[in-house]
Amino acid sequence: MEEQVMVHLQDLHKTFGSTKAVDGVSLDIDKGEIRGLVGENGSGKSTLMCMVAGLLKPDSGSMTVEGQPYAPQHQAHANDKGVSMIVQEVNTLAGMTVAENIFVGHEQKFINHGLRDLKAMFVEAKEYLEEMQISGINVKSDIDAYTLEQRKLIELVRAAHIKPKLLIIDETTTVLSQKGRAELYKLIHKTKDSGNSVVFISHDLREVLDLCDSVTVMRDGQLVDTVSARGMSENDLKSLMVGRDLVGSYYREDYGMLTSSEVVLEVRNLNCPGKLNDVSFELYRGEILGFGGLSESGMHNLGKALFGVEYNTTGSVTLEGETINIHSIKEAIKSGIGYVPKDREHEALINNADILDNICITCMDQLQKGVYLSPIKKKNFAREQARRLNIKMNDVDQFVYTLSGGNKQKVTLTKWLARGANIFVLDSPTRGIDVMTKAMIYDLLTCMKNDGCSIIVISEELLELIGVSDRILILKNGNISGEFVRSKDLSEEDLVSCMI
Amino acid sequence: MNKLKKGMVLVGALVITYVVFKILQPSRFGSLSSMFILLQQCMISVIMAYGTYFLLEMGAFDMTLGANAILSAIVGCRLSVIFGLPGLLIGALITGACLGLVNGIMTSKIKAPSMIISVGLVIIYESLGLVVMGGGSTLRIDSQFRGLGMAPWSIVISLMIAAIIFFLDRYTCFGVHVNAIGSSEPIARSMGININKTKITAFLISGVCAALMGVVNLCYNTTISAATNLSSTTTVFQPLMACMIGLAFKKHMNPIVAILLGSFFLALLQNGLLTNGLESSMQNIFVGVALLVVIKVTSNPRRYDVIK
Amino acid sequence: MKKETLPKILKSSAILIGLIVLVVFFAIVTKGQSITLRNLKLILGQSIILMLVSTGVFFVMTLGCMDFSVGANLALSCYVMAKVSTVNIPLGIILTLVTGLIIGCWNGVIHAKLKLPSFLVTLSTMYILNGLVIQLTASEPVPVPFELFKLDEFAFKIPLLFVVLFIAYYLFRYTRFGSDCRMIGAGETAAIYSGIDVDKVKIQAFCIAGVLASLAGFMNGIRTGAASANAGSDMPFNVLIALVIGGLPSGGGAKSRFSAPVIGSILISVLSNGLVLINLAPMVQNLVKGIIFIVLIIIMAEKQMPKFLHKKTIGVLAEEKLSQ
Amino acid sequence: SQTATVEPSPEIGTTPMAVKDPIKIGFLHIGETGGLAIETNRLVDYVGEVLGVEVVYGGALTSVDSVITNAENLIAAGVDGIIVCNFTEQSMVNIAKMCEENHVYFAQYFRTLTDKDVIAQLEGNKYYVGRTYESEYDVAYKLGMELVIAGSKNVALLSYNHGDTTAETRYKGYRDVFNENGVKIVAEEWDIAADGGAEVASNLLAAYPEIDGWALISSSYAPGVRVALENAGKGKMPIVGVDFYDSMEEDMRDGYLLAIGGGHQASAFYSFLMVYNAINGAYNSANFPMDVQDNILVLKNYEDYQNYKKWYVGDVLPYTAEEIKAMTITFNPTHTIADIQKAAKAISLEDVMTRHEGVVK
Ligand SMILES: Nc1ncnc2c1ncn2[C@@H]1O[C@H](COP(=O)(O)OP(=O)(O)OP(=O)(O)O)[C@@H](O)[C@H]1O
Ligand SMILES: Nc1ncnc2c1ncn2[C@@H]1O[C@H](COP(=O)(O)OP(=O)(O)OP(=O)(O)O)[C@@H](O)[C@H]1O
Ligand SMILES: [Mg+2]
Numbered sequence A: 001m002e003e004q005v006m007v008h009l010q011d012l013h014k015t016f017g018s019t020k021a022v023d024g025v026s027l028d029i030d031k032g033e034i035r036g037l038v039g040e041n042g043s044g045k046s047t048l049m050c051m052v053a054g055l056l057k058p059d060s061g062s063m064t065v066e067g068q069p070y071a072p073q074h075q076a077h078a079n080d081k082g083v084s085m086i087v088q089e090v091n092t093l094a095g096m097t098v099a100e101n102i103f104v105g106h107e108q109k110f111i112n113h114g115l116r117d118l119k120a121m122f123v124e125a126k127e128y129l130e131e132m133q134i135s136g137i138n139v140k141s142d143i144d145a146y147t148l149e150q151r152k153l154i155e156l157v158r159a160a161h162i163k164p165k166l167l168i169i170d171e172t173t174t175v176l177s178q179k180g181r182a183e184l185y186k187l188i189h190k191t192k193d194s195g196n197s198v199v200f201i202s203h204d205l206r207e208v209l210d211l212c213d214s215v216t217v218m219r220d221g222q223l224v225d226t227v228s229a230r231g232m233s234e235n236d237l238k239s240l241m242v243g244r245d246l247v248g249s250y251y252r253e254d255y256g257m258l259t260s261s262e263v264v265l266e267v268r269n270l271n272c273p274g275k276l277n278d279v280s281f282e283l284y285r286g287e288i289l290g291f292g293g294l295s296e297s298g299m300h301n302l303g304k305a306l307f308g309v310e311y312n313t314t315g316s317v318t319l320e321g322e323t324i325n326i327h328s329i330k331e332a333i334k335s336g337i338g339y340v341p342k343d344r345e346h347e348a349l350i351n352n353a354d355i356l357d358n359i360c361i362t363c364m365d366q367l368q369k370g371v372y373l374s375p376i377k378k379k380n381f382a383r384e385q386a387r388r389l390n391i392k393m394n395d396v397d398q399f400v401y402t403l404s405g406g407n408k409q410k411v412t413l414t415k416w417l418a419r420g421a422n423i424f425v426l427d428s429p430t431r432g433i434d435v436m437t438k439a440m441i442y443d444l445l446t447c448m449k450n451d452g453c454s455i456i457v458i459s460e461e462l463l464e465l466i467g468v469s470d471r472i473l474i475l476k477n478g479n480i481s482g483e484f485v486r487s488k489d490l491s492e493e494d495l496v497s498c499m500i
Numbered sequence B: 001m002n003k004l005k006k007g008m009v010l011v012g013a014l015v016i017t018y019v020v021f022k023i024l025q026p027s028r029f030g031s032l033s034s035m036f037i038l039l040q041q042c043m044i045s046v047i048m049a050y051g052t053y054f055l056l057e058m059g060a061f062d063m064t065l066g067a068n069a070i071l072s073a074i075v076g077c078r079l080s081v082i083f084g085l086p087g088l089l090i091g092a093l094i095t096g097a098c099l100g101l102v103n104g105i106m107t108s109k110i111k112a113p114s115m116i117i118s119v120g121l122v123i124i125y126e127s128l129g130l131v132v133m134g135g136g137s138t139l140r141i142d143s144q145f146r147g148l149g150m151a152p153w154s155i156v157i158s159l160m161i162a163a164i165i166f167f168l169d170r171y172t173c174f175g176v177h178v179n180a181i182g183s184s185e186p187i188a189r190s191m192g193i194n195i196n197k198t199k200i201t202a203f204l205i206s207g208v209c210a211a212l213m214g215v216v217n218l219c220y221n222t223t224i225s226a227a228t229n230l231s232s233t234t235t236v237f238q239p240l241m242a243c244m245i246g247l248a249f250k251k252h253m254n255p256i257v258a259i260l261l262g263s264f265f266l267a268l269l270q271n272g273l274l275t276n277g278l279e280s281s282m283q284n285i286f287v288g289v290a291l292l293v294v295i296k297v298t299s300n301p302r303r304y305d306v307i308k
Numbered sequence C: 001m002k003k004e005t006l007p008k009i010l011k012s013s014a015i016l017i018g019l020i021v022l023v024v025f026f027a028i029v030t031k032g033q034s035i036t037l038r039n040l041k042l043i044l045g046q047s048i049i050l051m052l053v054s055t056g057v058f059f060v061m062t063l064g065c066m067d068f069s070v071g072a073n074l075a076l077s078c079y080v081m082a083k084v085s086t087v088n089i090p091l092g093i094i095l096t097l098v099t100g101l102i103i104g105c106w107n108g109v110i111h112a113k114l115k116l117p118s119f120l121v122t123l124s125t126m127y128i129l130n131g132l133v134i135q136l137t138a139s140e141p142v143p144v145p146f147e148l149f150k151l152d153e154f155a156f157k158i159p160l161l162f163v164v165l166f167i168a169y170y171l172f173r174y175t176r177f178g179s180d181c182r183m184i185g186a187g188e189t190a191a192i193y194s195g196i197d198v199d200k201v202k203i204q205a206f207c208i209a210g211v212l213a214s215l216a217g218f219m220n221g222i223r224t225g226a227a228s229a230n231a232g233s234d235m236p237f238n239v240l241i242a243l244v245i246g247g248l249p250s251g252g253g254a255k256s257r258f259s260a261p262v263i264g265s266i267l268i269s270v271l272s273n274g275l276v277l278i279n280l281a282p283m284v285q286n287l288v289k290g291i292i293f294i295v296l297i298i299i300m301a302e303k304q305m306p307k308f309l310h311k312k313t314i315g316v317l318a319e320e321k322l323s324q
Numbered sequence D: 001s002q003t004a005t006v007e008p009s010p011e012i013g014t015t016p017m018a019v020k021d022p023i024k025i026g027f028l029h030i031g032e033t034g035g036l037a038i039e040t041n042r043l044v045d046y047v048g049e050v051l052g053v054e055v056v057y058g059g060a061l062t063s064v065d066s067v068i069t070n071a072e073n074l075i076a077a078g079v080d081g082i083i084v085c086n087f088t089e090q091s092m093v094n095i096a097k098m099c100e101e102n103h104v105y106f107a108q109y110f111r112t113l114t115d116k117d118v119i120a121q122l123e124g125n126k127y128y129v130g131r132t133y134e135s136e137y138d139v140a141y142k143l144g145m146e147l148v149i150a151g152s153k154n155v156a157l158l159s160y161n162h163g164d165t166t167a168e169t170r171y172k173g174y175r176d177v178f179n180e181n182g183v184k185i186v187a188e189e190w191d192i193a194a195d196g197g198a199e200v201a202s203n204l205l206a207a208y209p210e211i212d213g214w215a216l217i218s219s220s221y222a223p224g225v226r227v228a229l230e231n232a233g234k235g236k237m238p239i240v241g242v243d244f245y246d247s248m249e250e251d252m253r254d255g256y257l258l259a260i261g262g263g264h265q266a267s268a269f270y271s272f273l274m275v276y277n278a279i280n281g282a283y284n285s286a287n288f289p290m291d292v293q294d295n296i297l298v299l300k301n302y303e304d305y306q307n308y309k310k311w312y313v314g315d316v317l318p319y320t321a322e323e324i325k326a327m328t329i330t331f332n333p334t335h336t337i338a339d340i341q342k343a344a345k346a347i348s349l350e351d352v353m354t355r356h357e358g359v360v361k
């Protein structure tokens, strides 16, 4: 038994201020095993693994790797011990080359007689990239020149190049396209085959079940159970996570109910060099229009373009008859468009401001009477708005960075609802959000729909698209490559066929 | 291509400036000898510019460099009377290193941005300079050391510094770590980079450079006098500007070269204006404009880019 | 319900405590001389100019930007007032403020529209204005008409100061402008995505800084009786120190408090006044000043690099961002 | 506006200060660096010590505003008199007002009033004792003349910041003497930092080969000019300038410095005495303001310099304790302002040498 265990965690504890993030977790991870780790938002998965990877120090508890006592001081140290992790948030160093990013913390590796051997570094970096069949990345060029996904892949290389005994992957798949995921899965299996272990964190239970040998479930910082993936169903997992049975799926149940024929938004020949070409479509009142595709298909740019933040777009966007300037956020907002961006950390919310400010920010013109803006009024307004989506918080003066991803997303939606927007553009609205919060967001969409709001949902999760939208448009390198109307027997395969 | 073009901007600016002034003042401006004098002068100020390089890379600012240069020079000058050349160099360098160390420790240990701390420190260093000065108002360096401030040596010294900085930047972990910290301190820390050590080292280097510049400058001017009321900070701005130019071109040419070109450009500009009989007040105006132009040319931000 | 821990409360009021400690100390050492009504009024009077300027810069720093040109602005405005007032005083006052407005507007527009770092933009403005003022005041300082000297009275200055402070406070606390400033300082990208007209707000903030600096120039004029080149030369750093020891997060943002410019400026005046009262040797005076600044900075400053000094600001602007 | 006098410190209660409380005189000093400043401070400290007066130094003078601020702080510190070297005349109006309100006597040094509006304002101010000033114009004129005699035809002129009264008057002196004698100012540079001489001079030499003489509004640039000359291999070239500096000895000895003006540190000293006596009720305020003119020394050769060093700034200062006391009402009941005026008018190298024959060894 003993030699079977790769990593052993003994009674780990971690608290942040008032929150018990990880509360006495003991865990064994065997050699050559792929271990899934699931749990609701804030259940402690990231925190637990961050401690294993040396990003956080446990308050108490001990760890061993292959029986050897193990207490990592920092990430590089953990790497030396054979543990590496890909974290939830983007974790690359801007303004430095790809190669430097891959080897940061391991420079001494390339010091031969006192000199830093750049050539060797570039060569080796290149090798790793090729080894993982990641193309289109120049190791010498600046990391800023690459997209979020490419940067994640580079982090992947950084984590993999040390041939770790334990590889931890925290909610990474959400930012990866199908192709990127394929690479990730390949890496995971390779690691397994070479007798090493993998911990895989994701909210996509299906993915977890397909990929992993066994699954550990966490709730409120405590370990609920570790079960074999075989013969496990998603619903079983969900009920383990939530602690009670969940019946049915959380998607809309209604089918074939016809939406109004009144066009609220008409897009004609939207062009955006290298991202979109000649995209035309219309959005009807009370319709949920889904956009699907690979992450590079341009669907995210489409969202930005509609909101006026995409650069050098051309084409016309007509709102209830009148054409609007597609280069002005102001005008987009004035004409009732609300946009929920994919990048929650920087674009959606002001993390180091309180909930109050984040909600009121869009509603100043309503709140300010003449030259007077009443703080009390502001507070009450924010309070009642926050209550609408019952955001989990102490009070509206809590800072947003202290909120869980799910609650952050609620705040983002609130700020547009508060403004009374009637056209919503939601980019990856449920990314990295747990099942419960997901369900409530879907219900919310339906309510909004019924209130006559028109909603555009951009998502990489096809089931979600099928589940919520009345109509689905698939984008493929900048063009609309397929249209599907809501129906029971619409399958992922149908969509995928248009995507690639 | 674009990369090259951007790089040429700096050289182009130099050439154009030269040509314009040459046309305006054919007889007075731009003789070989005067250009050589100019080179000597900017070789001195560039030492400090190199000192600030790593700091700017980390996004740190050190306003004490001017005061540091003066204090170190004073100490060196006093010691040179007793111990000769070793006294001058070692005394000054050790002083500079100590001050740099203090700045480094302060900025890495104290919860406050470097620029603001350093402003506080300037006041202290300046008054220390007065104390060391010991009543007198100006010190004069023995003429035997004047060589240090002139053609072969001053240039040799600053080229040496340039080489060292280049080496550190390109061929040591330190260079990478500085860059990493400048890019994101938390990530750098999580990668096991020793933030404090790196910071302190960077400040140490800048301190030493400042001291060296002080010495060379002293040997060039032969006299040194203490500064008061933050007046020493004015000496920081020119090297700072040169270094910023260097960083601005980082992506297009070797920063070490760019810094040198940058400081020579500034010197050329002022010299040109001087020979056109413009007072230094007027020269300020031009330097201001030049600064603006340089940043504008080197930057091409996009809509919604965040620039503070 | 906020769970304010004791250290937190202490920190939030640290600067006030520091101020009180300082005042008490001087009061004891000077046997009460330093807290006579007259001296207190004196200190207030001396801090007016700095307070005006730092109130203006306060908005700019809340944005996360910086304005180094205020000193030179002060000098130039002072010159304009001295010159024009000899012709017509009201006109002089108006033009003074207009000067400040133009300078602020210039800074704002160049920074916001051309997207150049405020730190460098205002530095260049500083150089330009300095040169200009030296040119203009060459040969001799320009006297201010004596009618204006009458204004150098508490009866005029204090009400004016309070009016300005009130307006500024109102702007900051009770209008969307104030909250927009804080939001931009806290997260500019998200602010843009929430429909805040960032450029407009920035320009407005710089204009306020400019106008208040020129108002300070006016005050300086009636106080010193003439416009001279070196007026306000020590402003930029004093403002920085005042704001930071006043407790303004050096990156600005949502945590900015309006008390910063007020308390910071007063504290600086108390310090220089007290050091003279206890008759320290001039050399020692500077030393002590420096040390006390450092200590206060250590207590007050937040660990957070001022955004206007961020790497992106100082050079590495060149590369294009392909990703979005 | 507030007219209460300075509250005396508690434990002395209300006893009039004239009795025991030592007199306090505020000294707005021009700095701690620069030969002139240092000698001035030294002399003032000395006279304070001789007369048992507490000298209160103001803070640093960075800008015009700081002059006023420091004056205010000195008054708040409870001084009985102030001596001030103002940056701009206009600032005296404010200071005068302050002093009158608080019954503090004040006098200028190194400065007088020329702006008639300002004079009008200060007329009949019962506390404006007077001023000591030297003719900056004359000294510049004299020095310029030395250059003329030395045969310079194209001179370069270096100065510190524009707008400074002293700098501008000296400039006029140079300009006139050169105009009258057909000497051309081929290049003039202002706003030069104290140690910026070498750089500017080098550039000027490169650009204006015809330069054959240097007129310095502040002689602190002299060492720099010398360096520039040596570097450019131009050999010696006559340099004249105002204000003594520490290391002028070498430059005099080696014959680079043709002539130098300065040594007027006594200026503050006389103003100090005036204020001291005024406080002790020596003068009838009807005669205020009273003028004291003193001389700027001009050293023309190395020997002059050695004498200056020996007699002027040696262990014995230009005035001994006895001589000082003789100029005060407290020790010499027959004292009148004339004593001070006479002393100031007379002061020169020779004067000191004769007076201190035997005292200095
Ligand atoms: N800096 C902080 N200070 C205080 N509490 C925090 C802080 N960061 C997070 N929390 C707490 O963590 C909880 C969830 O935060 P966390 O970062 O774990 O999000 P998450 O669980 O990853 O959710 P998601 O998966 O949607 O991102 C929040 O309810 C909040 O109370
Ligand atoms: N930086 C932080 N400061 C304070 N508390 C935190 C912080 N990060 C996490 N927490 C707390 O730790 C708990 C677990 O957070 P963690 O991110 O591990 O949840 P998670 O399981 O990773 O959620 P998700 O699946 O959304 O990533 C959160 O509920 C939160 O209360
Ligand atoms: Mg997580």
Ligand SMILES: [Mg+2]
Pocket (backbone or CB within 6 Å): A042, A046, A088, A405
């Ligand atoms: Mg999370």
